[in-house]
Amino acid sequence: MKIMLIGYALSLMFVLLMVVRVWRASALDGILTLLLPFYFIVAMIKYWNEPDHNIRFHVLGMLVCSGIAYYGATRVAKDMLGTPEERQALVQAMREDGDKLTPEQEKGLLSDDPEVVLRTMQQIEEQNGGVEYSDESGPGGEAAVDTQPRDAEFDNPRPVAAQERPVETLSYAEAARRAVFNRGTYTRDAIGVSIDVPSKFRLISATDARRLDQSRGRTEDPRGLAWIIHERLSLADPDAWHVTARWHSDGWVGAAPLDGPALLDAALANKTPAPRVMTSQGDLVGYAAAPQFDGQVIDWVEERVLANSDEQVVDCHAVRLGRRGVLEFSIVGMPTKSTALCHETVRLIAQRSSFLPGKEYPPAAPAEGLRASYTIAALASHAR
Amino acid sequence: MRAMWMLAGWLAAACAVAAGPDEAKVEQLMNAPAAPVKPAAPSKADKKAAAAQAENDTVTSLVGQRVAVETRQRGVYIGTLTAVTRDAVTLLIQLPSRDLSYSVPRGDIAAVTAR
Numbered sequence: 001m002k003i004m005l006i007g008y009a010l011s012l013m014f015v016l017l018m019v020v021r022v023w024r025a026s027a028l029d030g031i032l033t034l035l036l037p038f039y040f041i042v043a044m045i046k047y048w049n050e051p052d053h054n055i056r057f058h059v060l061g062m063l064v065c066s067g068i069a070y071y072g073a074t075r076v077a078k079d080m081l082g083t084p085e086e087r088q089a090l091v092q093a094m095r096e097d098g099d100k101l102t103p104e105q106e107k108g109l110l111s112d113d114p115e116v117v118l119r120t121m122q123q124i125e126e127q128n129g130g131v132e133y134s135d136e137s138g139p140g141g142e143a144a145v146d147t148q149p150r151d152a153e154f155d156n157p158r159p160v161a162a163q164e165r166p167v168e169t170l171s172y173a174e175a176a177r178r179a180v181f182n183r184g185t186y187t188r189d190a191i192g193v194s195i196d197v198p199s200k201f202r203l204i205s206a207t208d209a210r211r212l213d214q215s216r217g218r219t220e221d222p223r224g225l226a227w228i229i230h231e232r233l234s235l236a237d238p239d240a241w242h243v244t245a246r247w248h249s250d251g252w253v254g255a256a257p258l259d260g261p262a263l264l265d266a267a268l269a270n271k272t273p274a275p276r277v278m279t280s281q282g283d284l285v286g287y288a289a290a291p292q293f294d295g296q297v298i299d300w301v302e303e304r305v306l307a308n309s310d311e312q313v314v315d316c317h318a319v320r321l322g323r324r325g326v327l328e329f330s331i332v333g334m335p336t337k338s339t340a341l342c343h344e345t346v347r348l349i350a351q352r353s354s355f356l357p358g359k360e361y362p363p364a365a366p367a368e369g370l371r372a373s374y375t376i377a378a379l380a381s382h383a384r
Numbered sequence: 385m386r387a388m389w390m391l392a393g394w395l396a397a398a399c400a401v402a403a404g405p406d407e408a409k410v411e412q413l414m415n416a417p418a419a420p421v422k423p424a425a426p427s428k429a430d431k432k433a434a435a436a437q438a439e440n441d442t443v444t445s446l447v448g449q450r451v452a453v454e455t456r457q458r459g460v461y462i463g464t465l466t467a468v469t470r471d472a473v474t475l476l477i478q479l480p481s482r483d484l485s486y487s488v489p490r491g492d493i494a495a496v497t498a499r
Contacts, residue, residue, distance in 0.1 A: 286461035
């Protein structure tokens with residue numbers, strides 16, 4: 001802002017000095033230089049060789065100062081618009097708030113051209129009856145459009161159904177194209193969770209994930225929080241694997257001893273399993289990695305044989321326990337040859353996630369608040 | 385040229401350290417061609433144990449029984465032991481929809497216990 005003002009002031013000074021110099025030679029030329037935008041060129045040529053009236057250096061000074069002012073103005077515009085990441089977060093926050101954004105508006109907000117972005121922002125403000133959107137970044141770079149804490153999920157720890165919105169039918173490719181890739185730290189204040197997305201991964205919001213699921217005719221996952229995909233994988237490829245982050249607001253989950261063979265025995269004997277985590281459509285064969293609990297995160301890998309097929313796949317899970325529920329990270333339907341990658345990825349992302357202060361997992365059941373009807377052992381064995 | 389290679393190596397190492405060991409491991413797995421997990425190469429002690437085991441193989445005595453097979457990668461499989469060879473043990477796992485014959489490589493096995 002300062003640069004812009006200084007540039008403008010110096011530029012104005014050079015213009016006035018230029019007019020004075022020309023005025024001394026001819027009052028008419030002076031008036032015309034002052035009033036007509038490009039008349040100074042005529043005056044400059046006319047008095048080029050007159051030592052008392054030439055304005056060559058004044059013109060040069062004016063142009064340099066105008067350049068400085070323009071540079072300052074572009075910086076101000078960039079500061080106002082925010083970085084592309086901040087604008088992506090803004091788009092995501094607006095979507096999550098249920099604001100209707102047309103594809104053109106989304107494209108406009110994410111454009112590299114500041115003028116296009118400004119025009120789109122004005123258009124959206126007019127559309128929303130003058131409500132101004134802030135591009136201030138919250139902790140970890142997330143846009144904070146809604147300054148009111150949303151504790152609905154904490155006040156009502158049972159699963160909260162996703163807000164009803166008009167369903168837009170898109171092709172998978174189009175849904176993938178529209179998805180916004182987020183980096184850095186993803187925070188959901190409502191459930192008190194934060195995910196530090198690993199540098200080679202990108203996070204896709206629940207809204208975009210829902211749109212991708214809908215485009216494939218899959219049912220909506222009310223517990224879905226986000227998708228996390230590796231940067232080398234293309235979201236447009238329907239077969240590309242991703243980590244699904246889900247929130248289970250079931251309350252505090254009690255720990256229990258984890259004996260791999262005993263858990264598998266129970267899981268195989270259970271003819272009516274009730275999986276709480278995501279699973280492939282198929283029968284459990286065994287644990288490629290038996291459940292293990294480190295006091296905060298339980299992780300395991302299930303090997304399954306797909307229904308109506310002999311193909312065997314693995315489902316990898318890492319679940320971080322919290323005070324009011326559990327945060328699940330799952331990859332399902334991965335080929336068995338990629339078991340190590342699948343397992344390490346969910347573990348990595350679970351390790352990079354955390355609950356905000358006061359919402360972490362206490363080893364003993366808290367005096368207040370809901371308690372889940374199951375233990376971590378039931379979570380891994382799909383017992384009721 | 386050597387200095388450039390050293391610099392590139394140093395940069396790669398610095399990136400790996402900055403990313404953390406877990407992330408570096410995932411990257412390594414992403415870059416590696418997908419291949420079945422190879423069992424850990426048996427050490428000398430393992431070889432001696434295997435030789436001793438060959439003489440009096442308790443696993444063979446469990447054929448026909450319901451067993452739990454635990455692998456070196458924390459894996460657990462439960463089923464009826466149907467066959468034992470030098471390379472693999474075969475389980476018959478009863479699934480709700482079918483019976484599945486499942487082989488576990490011998491080198492991968494940490495323990496076989498009767499259930």
